[in-house]
Amino acid sequence: MKRHQGSFVLAALGPAIFMAGCWGSSKSTSLDVGVAPQPARVGFRQCIDTCHAVTPDHVTGLVIRDTWANSVHYADGKVECEDCHGNGGEHWGVGPIPEPDPAATCAACHGFPGFTATRHADQRNEPGPLFFQADAGTGQAQSHGQPEFFPDNVTPVTRAQHIEECSRCHNPGQEFLYARDGSLDKPNPADLPAPRVSCGGCHDGHDPATFNDNVTQRGLGTKVSYPRFRDYLVDRNTGAQTDNVSARIDLTSLNLVFQPNGAVLGLVTPDYSRVVDNNNDLYTERLCASCHAKGRYKYSQAATHQPDTYAQWTQSGHGNRAAAAFAEFSAKPGFYGFPEPGSHQATYPWDMALASAGTTATTTQNASYIPAGSTSAANGFPCYKCHHGLGSLAYQDNVEGTPKAPVLFGDEPVTCVTCHDPHTDAPGQATNTRKPLVMTKYASTEATFSGNVFLDNTAVPAGTGDATICVFCHQGRESGLTLFKRKLAQGTTIAGSFLNPHYLGTGAMLWARNAYEFPGRQYGMVEPHQQTNCFGCHMAPGKNADGTANDAIGGHTWKIVSDDDAVVNSATCNAPSCHDGRVPTTNGAGQLDAFFDNVVARVADYDGDGDGGAEGIPMEIAGLEDRVIALLDNNGITYSDIDYPYFFIKGLPIAAANGFTAWTPATYKAAFNLSFVVKGLPAEATSQVGRPNTSAAAHNYRYNVQILMDAYESLYNDTPGVNPALPPPAALLANRPAGSRPATNYNPQAGGGYDTRQ
Numbered sequence: 011m012k013r014h015q016g017s018f019v020l021a022a023l024g025p026a027i028f029m030a031g032c033w034g035s036s037k038s039t040s041l042d043v044g045v046a047p048q049p050a051r052v053g054f055r056q057c058i059d060t061c062h063a064v065t066p067d068h069v070t071g072l073v074i075r076d077t078w079a080n081s082v083h084y085a086d087g088k089v090e091c092e093d094c095h096g097n098g099g100e101h102w103g104v105g106p107i108p109e110p111d112p113a114a115t116c117a118a119c120h121g122f123p124g125f126t127a128t129r130h131a132d133q134r135n136e137p138g139p140l141f142f143q144a145d146a147g148t149g150q151a152q153s154h155g156q157p158e159f160f161p162d163n164v165t166p167v168t169r170a171q172h173i174e175e176c177s178r179c180h181n182p183g184q185e186f187l188y189a190r191d192g193s194l195d196k197p198n199p200a201d202l203p204a205p206r207v208s209c210g211g212c213h214d215g216h217d218p219a220t221f222n223d224n225v226t227q228r229g230l231g232t233k234v235s236y237p238r239f240r241d242y243l244v245d246r247n248t249g250a251q252t253d254n255v256s257a258r259i260d261l262t263s264l265n266l267v268f269q270p271n272g273a274v275l276g277l278v279t280p281d282y283s284r285v286v287d288n289n290n291d292l293y294t295e296r297l298c299a300s301c302h303a304k305g306r307y308k309y310s311q312a313a314t315h316q317p318d319t320y321a322q323w324t325q326s327g328h329g330n331r332a333a334a335a336f337a338e339f340s341a342k343p344g345f346y347g348f349p350e351p352g353s354h355q356a357t358y359p360w361d362m363a364l365a366s367a368g369t370t371a372t373t374t375q376n377a378s379y380i381p382a383g384s385t386s387a388a389n390g391f392p393c394y395k396c397h398h399g400l401g402s403l404a405y406q407d408n409v410e411g412t413p414k415a416p417v418l419f420g421d422e423p424v425t426c427v428t429c430h431d432p433h434t435d436a437p438g439q440a441t442n443t444r445k446p447l448v449m450t451k452y453a454s455t456e457a458t459f460s461g462n463v464f465l466d467n468t469a470v471p472a473g474t475g476d477a478t479i480c481v482f483c484h485q486g487r488e489s490g491l492t493l494f495k496r497k498l499a500q501g502t503t504i505a506g507s508f509l510n511p512h513y514l515g516t517g518a519m520l521w522a523r524n525a526y527e528f529p530g531r532q533y534g535m536v537e538p539h540q541q542t543n544c545f546g547c548h549m550a551p552g553k554n555a556d557g558t559a560n561d562a563i564g565g566h567t568w569k570i571v572s573d574d575d576a577v578v579n580s581a582t583c584n585a586p587s588c589h590d591g592r593v594p595t596t597n598g599a600g601q602l603d604a605f606f607d608n609v610v611a612r613v614a615d616y617d618g619d620g621d622g623g624a625e626g627i628p629m630e631i632a633g634l635e636d637r638v639i640a641l642l643d644n645n646g647i648t649y650s651d652i653d654y655p656y657f658f659i660k661g662l663p664i665a666a667a668n669g670f671t672a673w674t675p676a677t678y679k680a681a682f683n684l685s686f687v688v689k690g691l692p693a694e695a696t697s698q699v700g701r702p703n704t705s706a707a708a709h710n711y712r713y714n715v716q717i718l719m720d721a722y723e724s725l726y727n728d729t730p731g732v733n734p735a736l737p738p739p740a741a742l743l744a745n746r747p748a749g750s751r752p753a754t755n756y757n758p759q760a761g762g763g764y765d766t767r768q
Contacts (some may be wrong), residue, residue: 021493048098054090057098059069067201067216068185077216078302094215111183112215113208118585122211124434128442130207141176143169146199148192158310167309167477170194173202175308179301180205182212212297212432225567239357289332290341290358292420294427295323302426321567325573335513336423339390340395354397356390361523362404362415365391394418396483397423406446406482431477443476456502457495464523465489466754471521477544484517484544490526494756495681496766497673508655511686516705517544522713522751525686526679529764532749538588547708550582557596613746616715618737627711628702630689634718635699637736641725644733645677646670651688651698657681675767676728680721689713697707712747719746 058075067074084088092098093113096108108116117125119487125131143151151158151172158167167175170193174186182205187196197203209215241478292749303320304313331337337346341358345349391410394401399422404410420590429444436445449470450462459467466489474481488511511524518524520543522535539547552564554577563569563579569580615621617633641650646660647670655669662668673681688698691705706714723739726732757765 014457041255043516049097049101051092051097052099054092057091067214070215074216077214081216083215094294111203111208111210113210116209116213116215122433122682125432128432128435130211130432130442132206139207140169140202141173141180143172146170146173146194146202147754150702153307154311154315158307158312159307161311168192170199171309172307175310177205178308179207181207182301183208183210195209239726259349262581275648276482285341287345288331288340288421289343290356290420292400292423293420294319295329295425298426317565318561319566322561323426325562325567325569327568328566330426331421331423333423335397336421340421341395350598354390354393356398356418356421357683358419359419360390360394360401362391362394362401362410363413363417383385399423399428399725402428402483405451406444406479408447424483438475439478441474444479446482449478449482452492454492454496456499457492464518464521466756468523468754473540473543474521475543477517480544481517481521484514486510486512486515486518486524486689488682489518490682491756493526493678494765494768499757499765502766504675504678505671506671506673507515507671508657508673508681508685509678510656511682511689513689514689514710515686518688519690519706519709519713520544522710525713525717526682526721527717527753528724529753529755529768530717531720531753533716533751533753534747534749536710536712539708539710542582543586546582550579552577552579553581553595605734614747616719616742616745618741626702626707627715628704628707631703631711631714631718632699634715634722634742635688635703637683638718638722638725639699640678640733641722641729642677642680644729644731644736645674645725646672647677647681649681649684649699651685651692656685674728676725680725681722683717687718690714712749716749 017587019101026106038622058078065074066072067077073580078091094109094112096112096115098107098765101107113131117123141148146169146385148168150166152170153167154564159165160167177184177186183588184203185196186194189195193199225474248533299320302316304316304318304611308315316567327335331340332346334348337343338348338354339356340346341356343355362663375614390397390401395405395410396402399414400416401418402424405416407414409415424522425520430442431444432442435442439445439547448460449462450465450467451467452458459610461467462470464470465485465487470478470481488509493509496502497506497509515524522533547570548568549566550564552567552569554560554564559575560572560579561567562572563577565678571577576596578595579596580589583589583593584591584595588745594759602626614630616630617637619633642649642657643660648658648664650656650658651662653664654666657670658664658668687703689702690709692698719739719742722742726736726739755764756768761764
């Protein structure tokens with residue numbers, strides 16, 4: 011592609027090779043690839059020893075013969091050149107070959123029947139093969155209606171060169187070769203291929219299989235092939251695309267595909283000295299970033315036209331490798347400032363086909379690390395559903411613990427393929443958004459269920475749409491149902507460590523699910539927020555106050571407010587059917603705080619402090635949290651939302667050894683609902699409690715107010731010698747928001763009704 015100006019390949023090989031090895035020098039052929047019968051087979055030795063002994067792959071620049079001989083295709087399946095590219099009997103020199111871009115052959119072996127209908131393969135909505143040019147000749151190109159020049163602003167970019175620039179992403183497997191006069195030799199100017207991303211645009215069929223050898227040596231059960239990265243990559247520091255051959259990144263040394271420095275050496279004890287800094291990080295997203303990032307056109311060096319998706323992702327929580335959700339589960343938490351060794355520390359390779367943990371890698375067990383002084387081995391297997399961007403795929407595809415599951419070779423946060431499936435469009439999903447086959451699998455001694463359900467075993471509504479992938483991780487890991495089944499139902503043991511609903515359960519919160527619900531009560535939702543859904547608020551295009559684009563908010567940053575709190579992505583909020591212009595577009599002088607604290611729905615005095623008409627919902631929710639915390643304190647429980655396990659014996663230092671375990675049904679329900687609300691947007695360095703709870707207010711204020719009020723009433727009535735400074739439940743319940751459905755019944759009784767302990 012971009013690397014070959016002039017007849018680069020011909021010059022590199024020399025005329026003697028072509029004359030002696032390819033039966034003549036005319037390069038002519040009688041083959042009409044559209045109608046002729048399949049030509050004779052010549053054998054791969056003719057291809058790789060005689061003609062292509064030193065030919066570089068036009069995408070990767072690596073010698074085809076050497077890489078193919080060590081590839082997964084040949085090493086594992088003895089797949090030869092003509093098996094993919096078609097028989098070579100009529101392929102003289104650089105003459106026609108049946109399958110130069112063997113996408114059809116790939117599909118015959120690898121499946122993915124839905125790929126041809128995806129936007130990658132079927133770009134019917136994109137410009138035609140000439141990319142707005144009259145022809146593929148040497149006349150000056152036009153780019154988006156303007157004459158195109160080289161950076162000197164004098165030398166015209168030819169139409170053929172412009173087509174090559176666009177093909178870099180719209181047809182990335184295509185090679186471009188030019189004659190001495192600048193006219194196009196390859197592809198045929200009269201038969202330019204339609205723009206599409208075929209298999210070879212992302213995968214290299216000549217890919218070395220070294221990493222599979224490592225898998226076999228470690229006795230792990232699954233072969234794997236991660237994508238290769240193209241000669242043009244995205245610079246890890248600047249985000250800019252690199253075009254220059256001299257700027258090619260060494261794939262092996264930078265661990266972009268396979269990490270050979272994991273802590274397992276053969277089948278012996280893990281050696282963590284091999285894990286240095288972040289040398290176990292993968293960068294699979296850079297394959298997508300080579301096109302889904304704003305770069306520069308090859309010849310004009312003008313900015314490309316696509317959204318800067320990769321740069322946005324790098325600013326997001328999903329792409330933040332130093333965030334606790336990924337750093338604590340990495341191979342080197344200490345590099346990111348987290349305790350090490352720790353129970354979440356990863357050891358690679360990790361075979362998602364093997365669900366059990368062991369102290370060494372064997373034919374039946376993964377490697378895992380036993381920290382000094384600990385008796386438990388690290389095993390991230392169940393955590394990788396959400397805490398590893400590639401491990402998540404095993405759970406989404408419902409193959410974890412089976413031979414179809416992948417092997418993980420290094421750390422990866424939520425990356426492109428975690429949320430998007432480039433090979434197929436799930437029914438009803440847009441832009442290749444994934445739709446997990448099974449939303450929830452829950453298994454404990456007391457409760458086992460699975461399906462497209464929330465953690466309270468109620469159906470995930472069709473209205474979640476594309477945001478189903480968000481709910482997959484953002485629903486927590488426990489619910490009111492699992493709390494009841496494991497701690498409150500007849501025959502269970504209530505005492506013990508706190509059953510934490512976990513963090514960022516806002517996907518379930520939005521749909522009014524997973525908190526502890528009380529019999530006889532009604533619970534409700536904020537329908538406009540559900541209709542807007544996760545993408546509508548978090549991924550609306552970022553705009554400044556003057557309407558210009560702002561890549562620091564919205565889109566793949568998923569940010570509502572810019573990092574400096576200066577700009578608010580409020581366009582969706584300000585729709586006439588919603589807040590109708592009341593949400594500020596900038597946050598100067600605390601405008602946003604004022605809006606959330608004082609403007610949003612001054613509807614009622616939810617927390618019973620008498621100022622419901624003067625403050626907004628977030629402050630009212632924070633006030634309700636404080637009420638529940640005070641009642642827990644009245645029951646000998648101290649709460650800290652930033653110290654595990656969050657609930658401690660009153661009067662003792664806040665430390666894990668002093669975690670509260672003497673639970674009663676009322677204290678447990680109150681603690682669970684408090685944690686559900688507060689952990690919707692967990693604190694970072696200081697306590698979240700006492701602050702306006704904007705996350706609970708924005709995602710579903712009705713549900714959060716309801717579950718806090720109900721928990722307060724239950725605990726108040728169960729607390730002997732209640733603090734007289736605390737208001738009676740009736741003062742709060744008088745303003746309880748109306749519900750639209752009855753509480754979920756966790757244990758229906760014969761003849762109807764609820765379990766008495768519920």
